Amino acid sequence: MGDLERELRDLSAWLDTPEPPDVRAPVRVRLHRPVRRWRPLAAAALAALLLVAVLPPTRAAVADAVTGLLRFAGVSIATSPAPTLPSGGAAPLPGQRAAGLDEAQRAVRFPIRLPAKLGPPERVLVADPDPAGTCRVATLLYDGGALRVDAFDGRLNLSFHKEVTPPGAEWVQVNGDFAVWVDGPHVLSYVDRAGNVRQESARLAASTLIWQDADVSYRIEGALTRAEAIEIAHSLR
Structure with missing residues (x-):
């Protein structure tokens, strides 16, 4: 025991x-x-x-x-028989903008780590700045945006909310620590600094790996197998 x-x-x-x-x-x-x-x-x-x-x-x-809710690494996961998307397209995250990699690094409190398995990103986004301009989320985009690596400040409570159909989440490991794998499409919404789920941001997300390293939470999303996502996570430098 x-x-x-x-x-x-x-x-x-x-x-x-x-x-x-x-x-x-x-x-x-x-x-x-x-x-x-x-x-x-x-x-x-x-x-x-x-x-x-x-x-x-x-x-x-x-x-x-x-x-109830499974809360892990700044993400809440709710099991729902049939998650539904709101009508209309998903709105971007609050204050989201494109940035160069160096600029993005200056905009966040945490180090932006690049996955050696994927190489340099095609685009970089930062989002949800505080009054001083410090952003909460940094996103690396690959494959025309179909593959993404989100990094967000893990000290600031929840950042994303997922609605998944059973069986929902599966426990895996990244670098010997707990991680969560969500296999298949699911509804993803952003949770703002006030703890409100931004329903207008809801979109259909692809398979996702979620884990935390120190004070930084990560999610890798794309048309990936569990093994491929874990391999990318292991390659973060």
């Missing part, structure tokens, strides 16, 4: 879970050890632990069991 408990502690910061049923007795039977020997867990981690006890012990099973 040591590795599982450690992973569940890591999950507790970004899992929103419903109030779990009282399944302490079957959990004790399954684990063949008294609950009193466990170290204290945060409420969300405890709920996840109870879910793991009655479901296959995989990260994907935990994600599928969560009926």
Whole structure:
């Protein structure tokens, strides 16, 4: 249980879970050890632990069991039977503009890392500046914009909201840390600095890999397999 408990502690910061049923007795039977020997867990981690006890012990099973929002690396993911797009085209992110790579680097607080696997981007965008002009998001575009690498300030709460059809998100790893893979098209909306979902920005996004490194959150989106997306993520320099 040591590795599982450690992973569940890591999950507790970004899992929103419903109030779990009282399944302490079957959990004790399954684990063949008294609950009193466990170290204290945060409420969300405890709920996840109870879910793991009655479901296959995989990260994907935990994600599928969560009926509320999964929050990870500045992205919230909601499972919906049939996500729908609003009518009309998607609006750009607030204050979005094109910039040269050097200019974009000066506009954000975090280092802009380039994927060696893809080379220099065709275009660079920055978006959502604060009153001082410091932007929250930097985007590298490839393949005419069909492939993109978004980097955003992970210290500023949520930045994107996804609506996916079941089974939704799948747990993977990037550089040994948790990451989320969303396979197939899904609705993506921007969450502004005030925490509001900008419905006018909603668009149909392609398969996406999401992870966090230090205070920077990343998403790679495009017509990619999971293995291809992870390989690109590993190549960030």
